[in-house]
Amino acid sequence: MKKVLALGLIITLALTVLLSGCQTQTDTSTQTQEGGGNSGGRTKLAMWFWGCSDAYQKALNENLAGRYNAMQDQYELVIEYRETVDNDISVAIAANSGPDVVYGSGPAWVANYAKSGKLESLAPYVEEYGWRDKLMSPLYEACTVDGELYSIPISLNTVGLYYSKSVLEENDWAVPTTIDELYTVMDEAQAKGMYAALAGNKGWRANNEVYTTLFLNHFAGPEVVYRCLTGEQKWNTPDVQNAVRTSADWYKKGYLGGNDYTNISAGEAMALLASGKSPFVISSSQFFQFANEYFNDEAGNTDDLGFAPFPGTDKAQYPTFSIGTVATFSVNASTSHKDEAAKILNIMISKDFMTDMTIAWPGYWGVPLREMNIDMSRMSGLSLAYSELLTTMNKTVNAGNFAYFVQTFFPSATYEHTNDIDTVWEGVASPEEFLSDMDIKFQKDLDANLVPPIPKVK
């Protein structure tokens, strides 16, 4: 009898452990495990986001969840901050589960999910809310799949030069507007024992995308990149080979973080800039969000940081902004609250949201609105510098002058390959080998119809 009882207990425990891992997921917004469920009479809607700082979380909670929750009394948006959000979302929505509002790493990422039916087409909401007229055309088009919008771009991003005003002033250097002026300043900085310019990918190898973007667009030219992205020209051609070769020359000369490229993170680059170790950081505009730890009122250097477009070359006039979006948001095809999720997206595509988020969190929430008209009187410090950049970019892009950020306009497998540009820098591969492999991967992406729509530069 005792043996039977013991055996029964063991089997019960084993089954309990096994079955506790099994769930039936049909409605994403009512699963507390996914952040949904009912709370105080309101149905919870879930949005997952990356694990940003407490201050940034507070800003997003107030300006997005707070706004949405205050405008109605049936639903409550709950934002979960996860360090492994990319993986979590990938796994969840592949299983027809996950949050109602889906954060994504850009249009290339979105295309894979859209084609598999995991994301809801936003076409009805485009008409309802007028998103086509509200958003900058190049980025709107990039977020479409087979002609329909599947995600909204929420963070205008570009590559340029952060500079320390005090370091430039002390050394009698001007903000360079041509590539020769940039070389002069960088060489002189190196001669004085400084980093020529700071750059790095520590903690985020994918930051190589910034430098691939920079060299392809500014040293091969936006028109060449356009022809390659539309399949009219191969990547492994002299224009592009020269651009990649130039990037390797820069790396060897120490123009990209000296010998510490893989040992400098975004925050460390800003720290070194703030301490006068270099005149420049070459990086994407989203780095503004890491700058306030080192450029702030407490340190007395809030106004010391500037941002300038990358200097003009013979392939790209000044200023040319390689545009992209750091992140996108979509509606989960599995949610039963699509209209509400779309309302949340609509809150993001507004000047009020962009303004309030830029004040609290400069660098990330530059929503690419067609008409910016930012109230500069509300901005100060880094928010002011970032807003000025957005305004300049807005005018330039609306006039049809822009270039192509790799993370936004390249399909996923090709984009992944561009992160291997450091194989050329380290002499592991030649530019020709690197680009030949890129042609193979791009052709596969092209054949699978995974290349986003590529807007043409005027």
Added chain:
Amino acid sequence: MKNRKIWFALPALIISVSVVLIPAIMTIVTSFTDFNGLDLNLYFIGLQNFREIFTDKVFIKALGNNIRWSIIYMSVPVSISLLVAYLLCKLERGRNVFQVIFLIPYVLAAVTNAIIWMNAIYSPVSGLLSVFRSAGVNIPSPLSSVSGALYGVAIVDIWHYWGFLMVVFLAAFRQTPYDQVEAALVEGCGGVSLFRYVYFPNILPTFKLMFAMVAIFSFQSFDYIKLMTDGGPARATEMLSTYSYRFAFNMFQFGKAASVAMVMCLFGLFASVIYVSMSSSEEYT
């Protein structure tokens, strides 16, 4: 009686089948398809994934890195832990304190260890490296060098793991019958001879087990590579695990990811077979 013993193994068997065997079978099947991980619109493509990875330079590089990593892992932490365990075994006072200190890196999360090394040691801004550079000693960053990055990460993983090995070996050393030790000492055995002829033979079963586990685990290394270099610089630290991950989650090529995982499994299986055959050839007294 024999039938009743099987019942006690049943819970573990159910868990092994559902959590290990079924996913393993799915991985094997997936490796012969073009599965994108998102929908079931997949096709059987035979050995295409395997043909492509074996002609892929990055895969060959990753395989080479895995072999180098295994050699490092099977030599350095094993040697250090054996030596330290032996020394601690002979230590009469303070042994427990040393055990705790040496085990601390093992109980910390991989993220914590990686952050400590990347920011407090290797960082040119806040780390020990910056202190040396400020003093005029220009030490290059291990993680920045194609030839040194793998070893730079290996140092951190070894630092994390060797304490655990040491504790296991120490426990095994302490099981050595003291009359054997006494007899050897009376015969004039010194430190090295004592270790070689008395202690080591006694811990041989434990040593074989841990050696096999180290070999298997070394082929699954992922976290420190992912956290510290993500396969860079220039794929110098790419491992089969990180490469498989990249195929699956960055490129939506789950079929190819599964084929890389299959190669990893083969090496683990090889180490397991060696261990089982070594164990089964032992005589039990």
